[in-house]
Amino acid sequence: xxxxxxxxxxxxxxxxxxxxxxxxxxxxxxxxxxxxxxxxxxxxxxxxxxxxxxxxxxxxxxxxxxxxxxxxxxxxxxxxxxxxxxxxxxxxxxxxxxxxxxxxxxxxxxxxxxxxxxxxxxxxxxxxxxxxxxxxxxxxxxxxxxxxxxxxxxxxxxxxxxxxxxxxxxxxxxxxxxxxxxxxxxxxxxxxxxxxxxxxxxxxxxxxxxxxxxxxxxxxxxxxxxxxxxxxxxxxxxxxxxxxxxxxxxxxxxxxxxxxxxxxxxxxxxxxxxxxxxxxxxxxxxxxxxxxxxxxxxxxxxxxxxxxxxxxxxxxxxxxxxxxxxxxxxxxxxxxxxxxxxxxxxxxxxxxxxxxxxxxxxxxxxxxxxxxxxxxxxxxxxxxxxxxxxxxxxxxxxxxxxxxxxxxxxxxxxxxx
Numbered sequence: 323x324x325x326x327x328x329x330x331x332x333x334x335x336x337x338x339x340x341x342x343x344x345x346x347x348x349x350x351x352x353x354x355x356x357x358x359x360x361x362x363x364x365x366x367x368x369x370x371x372x373x374x375x376x377x378x379x380x381x382x383x384x385x386x387x388x389x390x391x392x393x394x395x396x397x398x399x400x401x402x403x404x405x406x407x408x409x410x411x412x413x414x415x416x417x418x419x420x421x422x423x424x425x426x427x428x429x430x431x432x433x434x435x436x437x438x439x440x441x442x443x444x445x446x447x448x449x450x451x452x453x454x455x456x457x458x459x460x461x462x463x464x465x466x467x468x469x470x471x472x473x474x475x476x477x478x479x480x481x482x483x484x485x486x487x488x489x490x491x492x493x494x495x496x497x498x499x500x501x502x503x504x505x506x507x508x509x510x511x512x513x514x515x516x517x518x519x520x521x522x523x524x525x526x527x528x529x530x531x532x533x534x535x536x537x538x539x540x541x542x543x544x545x546x547x548x549x550x551x552x553x554x555x556x557x558x559x560x561x562x563x564x565x566x567x568x569x570x571x572x573x574x575x576x577x578x579x580x581x582x583x584x585x586x587x588x589x590x591x592x593x594x595x596x597x598x599x600x601x602x603x604x605x606x607x608x609x610x611x612x613x614x615x616x617x618x619x620x621x622x623x624x625x626x627x628x629x630x631x632x633x634x635x636x637x638x639x640x641x642x643x644x645x646x647x648x649x650x651x652x653x654x655x656x657x658x659x660x661x662x663x664x665x666x667x668x669x670x671x672x673x674x675x676x677x678x679x680x681x682x683x684x685x686x687x688x689x690x691x692x693x694x695x696x697x698x699x700x701x702x703x704x705x706x707x708x709x710x711x712x713x714x715x716x717x718x719x720x721x722x723x724x725x726x727x728x729x730x731x732x733x734x735x736x737x738x739x
Contacts, residue, residue: 331588334523335530338592342534349535361532368525371518372598375511377471379601380622381483382508387618388487389501403727404620407720408628411567415559415712416660419634422555423641428548480623487619508618515601522585522602526592533592533703548642549701553708555638556631560712564630564719572722574610582609583718590714594706596625599714607718612725620724624717631709631716636663636684639698643690659684 345354463478470478490497565576580587586602593599600621607617640659644651651659662684681698 330523331526331585334527335588335592338527338530339534341527342531345531345535354535358532358535361528361535364528365525365532368518368521368528369593369595369598371521372601375514375518375601376597377474377479378507379511379515380625381471381479382504382511383604383618383622384480384483385487385490385504386501386508387615387620387622388484389490389504400616400619400724400728403724404623404720407723408624411564411630411716411720412628412633412664413660414563415630415634416637416663418555418559418563419552419637420641420656420660422551423638426547426551427645428551428638428642480627484623512601519602522589526589529592533707548638549705552635552638552705556634556705556708556712559630559634560715564712564715568719568722572719572726574722579610579719579722582606583715586714586718587711590711591707594703594710596629596710596713596717599710600625603714603718607721610718610722612721616725616728617721620721621717624720625713628716628720629713631712633663634712635705635709636681639681640684640690643685643698647690649690 341357345357348354462475463481465475465478467479467482469475470482490501565579568574568579569576583603583606586599586606589602590596590599596603603625604617604621607621608614637659640663641651641656
């Protein structure tokens with residue numbers, strides 16, 4: 323049993339939680355400080371290795387994934403289904419977040435004086451106003467692809483990879499040499515990823531232990547209702563809504579999905595990064611029977627554009643802050659919150675607490691003070707773990723749905739070959 327990577331990751335997660343709680347109880351001791359230093363080195367090594375492969379893995383996987391669809395018609399069908407799934411699941415998450423925020427009304431009656439110091443010290447970046455967001459989005463996305471790779475501009479790399487893959491498909495065999503190069507390059511990246519995954523149990527142990535040992539739980543008590551509402555709603559979306567959609571449209575049972583996807587979901591919980599989890603997400607999706615070319619197209623794209631958990635959190639957080647301010651948002655303002663949260667989730671990088679940056683855009687869209695984001699800082703790291711799990715789950719689920727609805731192309735290819 324212990325030879326299984328899944329079992330090792332699960333054991334590492336459990337031990338990390340227990341060790342982190344123990345360290346938090348003796349935080350003033352020399353042993354605790356030394357342990358935190360070692361845990362930080364271990365976790366930095368694991369995350370650093372994954373980040374090192376992130377850009378080349380995303381670029382090669384999307385190029386190969388698009389190119390392997392073999393025909394413009396096949397690419398178009400897979401692309402349309404993918405985008406439709408992204409839009410549908412994100413819309414459901416937004417509606418669910420607003421509904422639960424209305425039902426439970428977190429923030430009503432909470433003493434905002436507790437957070438005056440945090441709000442006073444928080445500085446709002448001028449470049450993140452709604453108008454500037456779209457301008458900066460275009461300027462920072464449509465740039466030199468080499469510059470994007472060196473700067474780690476993932477969304478720009480994704481767009482260029484999509485364009486390059488589409489050109490290879492449109493060439494209908496003229497660019498076989500380039501396609502073969504990217505195929506072999508992608509296989510090299512995956513070989514490196516498989517090697518790094520042997521460190522996953524240790525890395526996840528260190529990440530969870532450090533998280534529980536350093537988190538401030540005193541302020542979390544004051545925000546318990548909001549944290550419970552967001553966490554419960556996000557879990558409901560991940561345990562009920564997404565598996566139901568997968569069962570109906572992907573023809574995969576929830577039990578089989580969670581059993582196969584467990585390594586990726588645990589890693590997402592520990593890292594709070596859909597980008598860092600992407601290699602495991604791709605591997606788990608293939609284990610569910612999804613073709614590599616579909617996985618290589620949907621999962622990397624979803625890691626950047628499909629953020630159900632982030633969108634749900636930002637919509638609920640906007641209502642939470644409005645309740646703290648004593649404001650009653652109109653239906654039109656709530657619609658703007660949903661639209662802005664959807665756009666913000668598209669641009670959110672798959673790194674820990676990235677939603678805090680795009681949250682400013684959501685607040686300002688309905689006139690709420692951006693400084694109020696400081697209220698969420700004490701609990702964001704904990705909530706980020708849960709919403710990242712749902713983000714990653716959605717990517718794998720959609721890849722299975724796309725696989726189910728593109729089986730006709732698969733059958734045609736097999737017959738023609």
